[in-house]
C-alpha cells in the first residue's frame with residue numbers, strides 16, 4: 509500500500525487555534541472544568557437553538573449520559589429500547605450497560621437511518637419506552653415521518669447526532685429533534701475539541717440529571733435555586749453541601765482547555781458546513797447515480813464527515829478499495845456496517861441480519877471529505893473510483 513496522500517479526515521483545529529491556545533495557556537489559567545465550559549455550552553445552545561447543553565469528554569459519554577438521565581428521570585414505562593443497526597457501538601452499548609432491553613431496527617434505504625416501516629412494526633409489537641436514532645453521517649433522517657411516529661406511539665427519542673453536527677432537516681438543525689441529542693467533537697468530526705461530546709436538550713429535568721451525572725452525582729453544577737431545593741429537601745448543612753451526592757454518577761467531564769477550542773470551533777461552523785456540503789455535492793454529481801448513496805431532500809443541508817457509497821457487491825468494493833489504496837487514498841468500511849453482525853451483539857442476542865443494513869455492511873465504504881479538500885482532490889478521487897468499476 510502506498511503512503512496516504514488523501515486522508516479520510518483532517519483536523520479542524522488549525523494553527524491559529526493552536527497559537528491562540530498557547531497564548532491562553534501563557535495566562536496560566538485553571539485547566540480543569542471552569543468558566544469556559546459554561547461559556548462554550550451557552551455558545552453552542554445559541555448556535556444550535558436549544559435551551560441546555562452539557563459538555564463532556566466524548567460522544568460515547570454523551571450517549572451514556574442520555575440513557576442514564578432518561579432512566580433516572582423515572583419517566584420510563586419500561587426498559588425496552590429500539591436501537592439502529594447502522595450507527596456506532598456506543599449508540600447501543602449504554603443500553604446493555606444499564607440493563608435496557610435493546611431491539612434492533614433495519615436501516616432505511618434512503619437515509620440509512622431507522623427504517624420507518626420496520627420501526628412501526630417494532631413499536632406495535634414491543635411498545636418500547638424509548639427509540640434511539642442516528643443521524644447518519646450528516647445526512648438528516650426523514651424527521652417529519654419519525655416525529656409523527658413519536659406522537660402516535662409516545663416514546664422518548666434519543667437522537668445520536670454524533671457524526672451529523674451542522675446538518676439540517678427542512679431548515680431545522682439535527683440535534684434539535686430528540687428529547688435529548690448527542691454530538692461528538694472527536695478528531696475528524698464536523699468540529700473538534702480533541703476529544704469531546706455534548707448532550708443538548710430543552711428539558712430542564714433531563715438537564716439537571718445530566719449535570720449531576722457528569723460530575724459524580726453532586727449538585728453543585730446545578731443552577732443555584734435547583735441546588736438549594738435539593739439542599740432543603742435533604743436537610744443538608746452548608747459544610748456538607750458541595751459534597752452530597754444525589755445520584756450515582758460518573759466523572760465524564762471535559763476541561764476548559766477543550767472548551768477553549770470548542771468556543772473557537774463554533775465560529776467556523778458555517779464555513780465548515782459550506783465546504784463539507786460542496787465536497788459532498790461534487791462527489792454526488794460526478795458519480796451521477798452510479799452508486800447507491802444516502803438521499804436527502806432539496807430543503808435539507810447535509811454536513812458529512814466522509815462520503816459514503818455502496819458498491820454493487822463485495823467484489824466491486826474490493827476493486828474500489830484496491831485502487832484507492834494504490835493511489836494513496838484512505839478508505840474504510842461504512843461506519844460500523846451493521847452493528848447486528850458484530851460480536852458484542854451476536855454474543856448476547858444472536859445475529860441481527862437485515863437486507864439493507866447487511867448491504868451497507870458488505871458493500872459500503874468511505875471516501876475522504878473534509879473542509880481543506882479542494883474540488884480537484886474530490887475530482888481525482890471520484891475519477892479513480894469510477895475507473896475501478898469501468899465507468
Ligand SMILES: Cc1ncc(COP(=O)(O)O)c(C=O)c1O
Nearest residue numbers: 566567568595596670671692694
Ligand atoms: C453515530 C456515532 N455515535 C457515537 C460516536 C462516538 O463518538 P466518540 O468517538 O466521540 O466517543 C460516533 C463516533 O464516530 C458515531 O459515529
